[in-house]
Amino acid sequence: MITLDFSKSVDGLIPAIAQDYQTGEVLMLAYINNEAWQHSLNTGNATYWSRSRQKLWKKGESSGHVQKIKAIYVDCDLDTVVFKVEQIGGAACHKGYASCFYRRVEGDELVTIAEPVFDPEKVYKK
Amino acid sequence: MITLDFSKSVDGLIPAIAQDYQTGEVLMLAYINNEAWQHSLNTGNATYWSRSRQKLWKKGESSGHVQKIKAIYVDCDLDTVVFKVEQIGGAACHKGYASCFYRRVEGDELVTIAEPVFDPEKVYKK
Numbered sequence: 001m002i003t004l005d006f007s008k009s010v011d012g013l014i015p016a017i018a019q020d021y022q023t024g025e026v027l028m029l030a031y032i033n034n035e036a037w038q039h040s041l042n043t044g045n046a047t048y049w050s051r052s053r054q055k056l057w058k059k060g061e062s063s064g065h066v067q068k069i070k071a072i073y074v075d076c077d078l079d080t081v082v083f084k085v086e087q088i089g090g091a092a093c094h095k096g097y098a099s100c101f102y103r104r105v106e107g108d109e110l111v112t113i114a115e116p117v118f119d120p121e122k123v124y125k126k
Numbered sequence: 127m128i129t130l131d132f133s134k135s136v137d138g139l140i141p142a143i144a145q146d147y148q149t150g151e152v153l154m155l156a157y158i159n160n161e162a163w164q165h166s167l168n169t170g171n172a173t174y175w176s177r178s179r180q181k182l183w184k185k186g187e188s189s190g191h192v193q194k195i196k197a198i199y200v201d202c203d204l205d206t207v208v209f210k211v212e213q214i215g216g217a218a219c220h221k222g223y224a225s226c227f228y229r230r231v232e233g234d235e236l237v238t239i240a241e242p243v244f245d246p247e248k249v250y251k252k
Contacts, residue, residue, distance in 0.1 A: 002231055008177065010136040015155060017143055024150025026199075029141055029206045041231075051134065073152075073227035074236055076219050080155045082227050093202055101199035101208050105128055105167075110200055 004037060005078040011051075014079045018046055018092060021070040021084035027092035028100040030057070032081070044069050046083045065089030091117035130163060131204040137177075140205045144172055144218060147196040147210035153218035154226040156183070158207070170195050172209045191215030217243035 006012045013031040020027055030048035032040070036056060039047040046067035050057040060066030067085035074081050093100040096116035103110040132138050139157035146153055156174035158166070162182055165173040172193035176183040186192030193211035200207050219226040222242035229236040 001234060002236060015141050017152060017155065019152060026143060026145060026152065026208050029143065029201065072231040074229050074231060075155065075226040076221050076223075076228070077226075080226070082152050095202050097202075100201040100203075100206070102202070103200050105198040105200060108127060110128060 001038065001041065002074065003078075004032075004034070004074070004081070006034060008077075008079050013049055013051070014081070016040075016046070016048060017080070017082045018067055018085050018087075019082055020098075021086055025099055026101055027067075027085070027087060027098065030059075037081075040069060040072075040083070046085055060088060063089065065091065067092070089118070094120060096120045127164065127167065128200065129204075130160070130200070130207070132160060134203075134205050139175055139177070140207070142166075142172070142174060143206070143208045144193055144211050144213075145208055146224075147212055151225055152227055153193075153211070153213060153224065156185075163207075166195060166198075166209070172211055186214060189215065191217065193218070215244070220246060222246045 013033055015029050016032045017029050018027045033049045036047045036049045046059055046069055048057040065088050067087055069083050069085055071084040091098050096118045097114050098117050102114040104113050132140055139159055141155050142158045143155050144153045159175045162173045162175045172185055172195055174183040191214050193213055195209050195211055197210040217224050222244045223240050224243050228238055228240040230239050
């Protein structure tokens with residue numbers, strides 16, 4: 001098991017970047033602790049630690065829109081990882097976009113530069 | 127000026143992902159506070175906050191190997207940014223590699239999958 005350095009952040013979490021394994025598009029960034037890291041390695045599905053819910057976040061567990069890990073890269077300091085993933089369902093963002101980075105800075109404005117893949121109202125039923 | 131949400135992390139920093147604007151390769155991840163964010167916007171060069179030195183980190187300031195910002199993307203929660211950059215000098219990593227993510231997880235090992243662009247011993251003179 002590869003050991004990462006969770007000691008440098010105040011909360012013991014390190015960032016994990018999910019990147020489309022084919023296009024290279026950065027899809028999202030979330031956080032992992034050692035439990036999420038081991039779960040990702042063991043299952044092959046990207047698993048994070050939810051800061052808001054303070055629990056393991058098996059992304060796509062309910063919707064089926066998991067992120068299948070194709071490769072993992074670790075940085076020089078062992079405190080950030082890149083998951084190269086296949087995003088099942090086509091959208092990583094809870095707002096229905098393929099990528100959470102669907103807005104570009106243009107001057108003093110944020111301009112939406114992508115079309116949503118799904119309607120979050122329909123996918124995340126109340 | 128675009129206002130980001132620095133409130134969610136314990137230390138008031140949010141991650142900035144530097145990505146090669148042409149190849150899409152993720153080069154590195156560092157952190158920004160509002161000062162680094164504004165400096166990046168105002169100068170067009172990626173500027174971070176050094177957690178180890180606790181000061182503004184104008185990347186490439188001494189070596190000239192700056193990251194020229196070609197575009198900036200902001201995520202759905204306003205708490206992560208992607209800098210699409212041109213990495214002057216060809217290497218973002220202090221270990222001399224183009225990307226800090228020069229190692230891939232293969233089983234229980236980290237395998238180096240890139241060649242260094244420069245020799246850090248020569249660039250970072252003591």
